[in-house]
Amino acid sequence: MAGEYVLELRDVSVRRGDRTILGPLTFAIKPGERWVVLGPNGAGKSTLLQILATRFFPTTGSVHLLDKEMGKVDLAELRTRIGICGALISEVIPESEVVRDVVLTAAYAILGRWNEAYDLWDESRAVALLTTFGVRDLADRSYGTLSEGERKRVQISRALMADPELLLLDEPASGLDLGGREDLLRRFSVFASDPMAPASLLVTHHIEEIPAGTTHALILKDGQVAISGPVAEVITSQHISAIFELPITVVHEGERFFARSI
DSSP states (O other): OTTTOSEEEEEEEEEETTEEEEEEEEEEEOTTOEEEEEOSTTSSHHHHHHHHTTSSOOSEEEEEETTEETTSSOHHHHHTTEEEESHHHHTTSOTTSBHHHHHHGGGGTOSSOOSOOOOHHHHHHHHHHHHHTTOGGGTTSBGGGSOHHHHHHHHHHHHHHTOOSEEEEESTTTTOOHHHHHHHHHHHHHHHTSTTSOEEEEEOSOGGGOOTTOOEEEEEETTEEEEEEEHHHHSSHHHHHHHHTSOEEEEEETTEEEEEEO
């Protein structure tokens, strides 16, 4: 099946002592698909994301990422092909790093600029990405001076710097006010509409944060797949009410979703 999937998990489980916190989970993403992962707190979303980001190995099962099997490939090489935005990366970005360098260093999958050489193409791509996400004017600022919304935009720019084949987004709109959230989701939807944009997986707690253009949804509960499939078939009043054990009405307007309790 080489080339058929961007990622494929087969019977993956993660155990902590006698407790299984994820799995068994079988799940795959094909090129061009844009997935969202939802579920209650403790459902296993963060654990799944850390596996896909190659931060740790599952207890059992196999993980294939970009035609490579984890455990049988140099992870440093694989990580240059995966873009990451969220807590996995934000917590280790140096506060003193200049914004332009936060993006540039992704070309080598490192954090903190040292003595690497970057050519004009690298510089141009970094500026173009900062422009796409509305933070070009912050290029010479230090990362530690940015607001939460500005940091999220810089993180997405960094995630895309190395032209990844898979993009992982961990609650990219969390902590943003309404205007910041809607602007970020709009910019991401425009970018993702490009046929050359990478396959993506976005983790969120809120269906209002599902960007337009999302093709599929996976809902986890108690570490297992509750339901998955085309996004409009998964994000429904019936499914969301059952997962969160609360009567919820889901409204689908255009390509966006909204929810309220009954």
